[in-house]
Amino acid sequence: MEKACLVFITTGGLEEAERIAEELIKDRLAACVNIIPGLTSIYMWKGEICKEKEILLILKTVESLLPRLKELVLKLHSYELPEIISLPISGGLEKYLQWIEEECQQRPQK
Secondary structure, eight states, X not given: OOOEEEEEEEESSHHHXXXXXXXXXHTTSOSEEEEEEEEEEEEEETTEEEEEEEEEEEEEEEGXXXXXXXXXXXXXXXXXXXXXXXXEOOOOXXXXXXXXXXXXXXXXXX
């Protein structure tokens, strides 16, 4: 079985989050995307402390798709430097992990 992973992406708004999620699902680069509103991010950017309301996307995908996934997100994202972080899934329900792999192997819907 191919190695499954989680990917975290933050966006500045719900419309952008939904657009990115839908494209990733349509292109079969993720099996599922959770959209979590209400996130507050505090970070240093260009020498200043920033505090922003953001939306968090949590994607379930497979590691082999990460390069294509990052490429698509960079095309769609409004941020100069978007957060795209992946973490391996080290365990879980085998049938669910198999479902992730199967969904990511399907041909994209046209």
